[in-house]
Amino acid sequence: MTTGDANREALHRIQTSKATLVGLATAREVVPGLRDRVVLHAGPPIGWDRMCGPMRGAVIGASLFEGWARTPEDAVRLAESGGLAFDSCHHHRAVGPMAGIITASMAVWIVRDRASGGEAYATINMGQGKVLRMGAYDASVLERLTWMNRELAPVVDAALRRAGGVEVTRMIAEALGMGDEAHNRCKAATSLFVRALAPHVAASRGGDVERALAFMGHADSFFLNVAMAACKATLDAAHGIAGATVVTAMARNGTEFGIRVSGTGDRWFTAPAPKVRGVYFPGYGPEDANPDIGDSAITETAGLGACALAAAPAIVQLVGGTSQLALDTTRDMYEITLTEHETYRIPALDFRGTPLGIDVRKVVETGITPVIDTGIAHREAGVGQIGAGLSAAPMECFIQALEALAAPAAR
Amino acid sequence: MTLLDVPPRVVTIGLDIFAEELLQVGVSQVHVDWRPPAGGDPRLAALLGRLTPRAEIESANAIALTRLVEGDPVLVDCRPAHEAIGLPERTVLHAGPPLGWPRMCPPLQAAVLCAIRYEGWAADDANARRLVERGEITLAPCHDWRSVGPMTGIITASMPVLVIDNRAHGNRAHATINEGLGKVLRFGANDASVVERLRWLRDDAGPLLGTALRASGGIDLRPLMARALTMGDEMHQRNVAASALLGRVLMPHLARAARDTAALARVAEFVGGNDQFFLNVAMAAGKAITDPALGVAGSTLVVTMARNGTEFGIRVAGLGERWFTAPVNTPRGLYFPGYGAEDANPDIGDSAIVETIGLGGVAMAASPAVARFVGAGGVAEALAATAEIREITIAEHPHFRIPTLDDAGAPVGIDVRRVVETGITPLINTGIAGRVPGTGQIGAGVVRAPLACFTQALEALGE
Numbered sequence: 001m002t003t004g005d006a007n008r009e010a011l012h013r014i015q016t017s018k019a020t021l022v023g024l025a026t027a028r029e030v031v032p033g034l035r036d037r038v039v040l041h042a043g044p045p046i047g048w049d050r051m052c053g054p055m056r057g058a059v060i061g062a063s064l065f066e067g068w069a070r071t072p073e074d075a076v077r078l079a080e081s082g083g084l085a086f087d088s089c090h091h092h093r094a095v096g097p098m099a100g101i102i103t104a105s106m107a108v109w110i111v112r113d114r115a116s117g118g119e120a121y122a123t124i125n126m127g128q129g130k131v132l133r134m135g136a137y138d139a140s141v142l143e144r145l146t147w148m149n150r151e152l153a154p155v156v157d158a159a160l161r162r163a164g165g166v167e168v169t170r171m172i173a174e175a176l177g178m179g180d181e182a183h184n185r186c187k188a189a190t191s192l193f194v195r196a197l198a199p200h201v202a203a204s205r206g207g208d209v210e211r212a213l214a215f216m217g218h219a220d221s222f223f224l225n226v227a228m229a230a231c232k233a234t235l236d237a238a239h240g241i242a243g244a245t246v247v248t249a250m251a252r253n254g255t256e257f258g259i260r261v262s263g264t265g266d267r268w269f270t271a272p273a274p275k276v277r278g279v280y281f282p283g284y285g286p287e288d289a290n291p292d293i294g295d296s297a298i299t300e301t302a303g304l305g306a307c308a309l310a311a312a313p314a315i316v317q318l319v320g321g322t323s324q325l326a327l328d329t330t331r332d333m334y335e336i337t338l339t340e341h342e343t344y345r346i347p348a349l350d351f352r353g354t355p356l357g358i359d360v361r362k363v364v365e366t367g368i369t370p371v372i373d374t375g376i377a378h379r380e381a382g383v384g385q386i387g388a389g390l391s392a393a394p395m396e397c398f399i400q401a402l403e404a405l406a407a408p409a410a411r
Numbered sequence: 412m413t414l415l416d417v418p419p420r421v422v423t424i425g426l427d428i429f430a431e432e433l434l435q436v437g438v439s440q441v442h443v444d445w446r447p448p449a450g451g452d453p454r455l456a457a458l459l460g461r462l463t464p465r466a467e468i469e470s471a472n473a474i475a476l477t478r479l480v481e482g483d484p485v486l487v488d489c490r491p492a493h494e495a496i497g498l499p500e501r502t503v504l505h506a507g508p509p510l511g512w513p514r515m516c517p518p519l520q521a522a523v524l525c526a527i528r529y530e531g532w533a534a535d536d537a538n539a540r541r542l543v544e545r546g547e548i549t550l551a552p553c554h555d556w557r558s559v560g561p562m563t564g565i566i567t568a569s570m571p572v573l574v575i576d577n578r579a580h581g582n583r584a585h586a587t588i589n590e591g592l593g594k595v596l597r598f599g600a601n602d603a604s605v606v607e608r609l610r611w612l613r614d615d616a617g618p619l620l621g622t623a624l625r626a627s628g629g630i631d632l633r634p635l636m637a638r639a640l641t642m643g644d645e646m647h648q649r650n651v652a653a654s655a656l657l658g659r660v661l662m663p664h665l666a667r668a669a670r671d672t673a674a675l676a677r678v679a680e681f682v683g684g685n686d687q688f689f690l691n692v693a694m695a696a697g698k699a700i701t702d703p704a705l706g707v708a709g710s711t712l713v714v715t716m717a718r719n720g721t722e723f724g725i726r727v728a729g730l731g732e733r734w735f736t737a738p739v740n741t742p743r744g745l746y747f748p749g750y751g752a753e754d755a756n757p758d759i760g761d762s763a764i765v766e767t768i769g770l771g772g773v774a775m776a777a778s779p780a781v782a783r784f785v786g787a788g789g790v791a792e793a794l795a796a797t798a799e800i801r802e803i804t805i806a807e808h809p810h811f812r813i814p815t816l817d818d819a820g821a822p823v824g825i826d827v828r829r830v831v832e833t834g835i836t837p838l839i840n841t842g843i844a845g846r847v848p849g850t851g852q853i854g855a856g857v858v859r860a861p862l863a864c865f866t867q868a869l870e871a872l873g874e
Contacts, residue, residue, distance in 0.1 A: 178642040178652045179814065191658065192651075194659045195655045195682075198658065198679040199679035202662075202675040202679045203673070203676035209675075214663035313814035317814070322817050347643060347780050348790055348815055351779075351783070351789075
């Protein structure tokens with residue numbers, strides 16, 4: 001197969017993907033290889049010794065939640081002594097925002113690509129403030145985790161099954177017409193999602209319907225994890241096509257930025273995680289910021305996030321730019337992508353499709369690297385989000401990938 | 412003497428025929444799009460001269476504008492119209508300026524008769540018609556009853572109405588619950604399914620919404636509407652974001668208020684399944700905001716625009732309750748498959764209230780998807796539509812901002828003087844009703860307010 005054919009096949013699988021949210025399940029029941037004392041994290045693989053503060057905090061929180069440790073100190077000792085096995089979410093058909101921690105007892109969304117049959121998983125978004133994904137692990141976080149996984153998940157799972165699933169690809173397309181880019185802004189999608197599920201949650205005849213509805217509607221980021229799992233299911237279908245130069249994952253662990261390419265299998269190409277350029281909440285500044293973190297750049301890989309920034313000018317204002325910056329960012333991304341998304345369209349560009357299919361060759365040729373539209377985490381565990389902005393994927397990842405694609409073994 | 416050594420640089424003013432001629436012979440020029448004020452009508456031009464600028468008018472307009480933009484609408488309740496506004500039996504409220512039965516368009520007549528049947532004042536349309544013709548039914552505009560209604564705008568005593576509290580002024584306004592799409596009373600549909608839905612709204616949905624809203628302590632609408640405007644809604648033809656945002660806030664309150672899950676599920680499905688659910692809320696908010704501006708002596712700002720399917724009427728802040736009417740235009744737009752312009756009813760409904768508060772057609776730039784849907788073109792046309800309205804408005808809305816215009820405020824404060832001077836009339840986004848009763852909606856489009864309403868108002872201001 002020529003590179004052109006390989007890329008066409010990869011793009012065809014992305015364009016025809018129909019990501020459907022089918023339900024929720026406990027991670028150990030559905031996520032491959034998620035045994036006891038396995039901790040999945042965001043980004044390329046990383047050991048405890050090199051993990052950043054927020055990710056360590058989230059590991060501590062997960063260990064307390066699972067009952068593997070009674071105190072944070074115990075949890076640290078457990079991690080340091082090699083008592084936990086760490087691995088990338090991406091190696092287990094899963095994705096996680098920020099620290100991205102997933103362990104066996106956590107409930108995960110199940111998103112199925114009805115075209116390929118492949119599934120992907122992500123945890124339930126905890127909302128804003130003190131949250132595990134930012135490395136918080138106090139009693140309120142553990143209480144919320146327990147409630148979400150034991151009380152909320154069964155109610156929402158029953159509602160999803162009663163609804164016959166939710167078409168995520170279509171819902172994202174609709175939200176793109178409502179100012180979302182499905183990464184840093186999921187306000188419309190969250191509202192549409194709650195509205196679609198509410199009648200079915202109401203009819204569930206069990207559980208705390210009121211708290212469930214209030215929780216789902218409380219934070220605009222509730223839909224983010226669903227969108228991420230949808231992107232993962234879609235892109236996994238396009239992964240592993242010999243010769244294809246299309247990027248199928250971009251992810252950060254807070255220390256490194258890594259990409260995977262369809263034609264180079266499960267290999268990661270990594271470079272130090274970049275700083276995020278952005279605007280800080282009052283009282284915080286660049287010196288407080290953790291380097292870029294989270295699997296959420298899977299959205300950019302699928303033609304959303306910063307690729308679709310022209311659809312979400314309100315975000316740019318949040319991070320200190322003009323609507324022109326939003327248009328320019330999306331236009332830049334057309335330079336490094338192979339095609340336009342047939343379903344995700346941008347009203348402000350007269351409904352042009354979003355830039356889709358980041359091509360390693362084009363990135364290296366133009367010197368333009370993908371822009372990621374992202375939240376900024378505090379570098380210490382548990383403080384939470386301190387700002388939002390844009391980061392640029394490091395060129396080094398793409399140069400390494402190009403070299404690997406050119407190497408005889410890859411051909 | 413360099414004048415003759417270089418090509419001429421030409422500026423043309425007014426008639427574009429000059430510019431076109433020059434273009435044909437290859438002379439580049441700059442054309443200034445200028446027209447004589449008031450279309451060259453010397454009487455109106457003189458009137459404009461007297462009314463422009465006048466310090467007392469400008470300061471009255473500043474007061475009226477503050478009321479228009481600083482209104483603070485809160486959705487607080489839902490209760491039957493007889494409780495909320497004291498609407499008596501055998502009274503039918505309708506959209507637009509006052510209109511006698513014989514001059515009502517067929518969809519409006521059909522809706523009036525259907526409402527009479529729904530209330531049980533007559534068993535069938537023939538008897539209902541006799542009641543109306545004998546003068547036993549009082550017909551009145553919604554606007555006279557602190558209310559507004561989309562399309563036919565029918566309100567009768569037992570219908571539940573949403574109650575909006577304007578916390579900036581302490582006044583209230585009302586609108587019925589949006590019935591959804593398809594066969595609905597507001598488009599003049601009148602069969603058994605329409606009446607069955609109205610009864611369910613009265614007996615189940617309305618009371619549950621009322622209990623939930625009272626327990627919620629009220630839902631602040633201004634921030635919600637401002638947010639929806641940044642999400643592609645202009646809150647006339649597109650309300651999907653506002654409906655979803657409201658649904659998200661409302662659901663936990665409905666869950667707490669519901670007696671049983673089946674009732675809750677049906678209401679949640681009804682509210683969640685209707686992208687135009689918020690339209691009636693936006694309209695009642697518009698009414699609550701604009702009412703305090705009515706009666707600001709000396710102000711030339713438009714505070715009401717409404718259509719009854721026969722006439723278009725406006726009311727002006729400085730001219731009180733008086734309507735200025737002219738025959739209504741028929742919208743231009745896109746039709747559902749199987750329908751065309753010949754099937755369209757002239758423009759109808761109180762929904763143009765949203766255009767008076769900086770939403771709808773005047774905020775087209777916020778909503779390229781609507782520009783497409785209503786057949787007004789793409790992004791460039793949407794931006795141009797909003798830019799044009801700036802010529803006839805006196806301010807940018809401080810709260811309703813448009814992201815594609817770098818957060819510039821929507822145009823607000825339509826000034827009668829500027830409309831007459833420029834000949835530009837407000838642009839309204841609207842649904843198109845079939846002219847045959849019972850058909851329902853057949854399309855969506857844009858329509859202009861007729862200039863004659865504004866020239867009459869200008870004359871009254873000059874008196």
